[in-house]
């Protein structure tokens with residue numbers, strides 16, 4: 001007798017990036033690689049977060065508008081496939097803005113002010129005295145992004161964990177108001193790659209700090225970035241023993257080199273003395289150049305055909321408007337507003 005085949009429903013993923021600059025190597029190890037791997041087994045949605053990008057750029061709007069297609073080209077260049085992943089533009093999905101309004105009633109200002117990521121961003125952006133309301137509340141809009149798609153899995157870097165925590169608090173509040181499960185809680189999917197440091201070793205790699213190697217960086221830019229990388233300041237002569245800890249060249253070799261056994265040997269040699277920074281930098285540069293060359297070329301090819309990028313984003317946004325309508329209807333229902 002034939003038994004009926006039950007196919008498990010696919011896990012739903014929603015993730016996104018602020019469209020405030022081109023994506024860099026930190027994004028690549030932190031989440032882009034994972035997204036490429038997940039797209040064939042999960043229902044993956046990726047949001048180009050233009051509205052979130054505006055929360056700290058309202059007076060510098062071209063920083064957002066001019067980067068939307070760059071980010072889409074970055075996605076495609078690393079292998080995100082629009083036939084498997086829905087790529088959409090946040091501002092084109094009215095349900096997200098509407099959900100944000102409803103959820104705003106479930107979150108206190110004090111709770112928003114406690115969000116550690118928002119707190120540190122307020123400091124670093126100098127917003128202590130003129131904090132835009134939209135900036136303080138962007139975690140609510142991020143909760144709208146995630147829940148609108150019914151997403152249960154969110155691949156992000158660890159700086160986003162407080163957003164997911166706030167999202168799940170909103171989910172629980174709404175469900176308790178409803179007296180039943182309307183929204184699903186989500187889980188982060190953290191990559192096991194440790195956070196990539198900036199080339200000077202002082203911070204994490206970041207779009208805003210100007211310390212990044214971008215996916216589209218030129219050969220020359222990559223070369224200059226590797227040459228200026230922070231190593232071991234006490235490793236003055238080739239024959240001196242060197243330190244691996246905090247040595248950015250080795251952190252990058254660990255993250256990107258395809259032969260870990262070779263890197264382990266290299267580390268031993270470096271620690272024992274007799275291996276110069278010029279040599280380790282040369283090895284890293286070759287590895288990064290080989291990895292980024294095809295990505296840069298594909299990226300340039302995609303950016304050469306803007307109409308195609310717009311088409312991809314437009315189709316993905318249309319599909320996403322359909323996907324997000326039900327959750328908005330359900331949430332309005334919880335507030336008793338489906339009366340017309």
Ligand code: TRP
Nearest residue numbers: 014015016017018049052142145
């Ligand atoms: N906050 C994310 C960033 O800084 C972008 C983002 C917006 C996002 N909406 C999201 C990430 C929803 C995950 C899920 O890049």
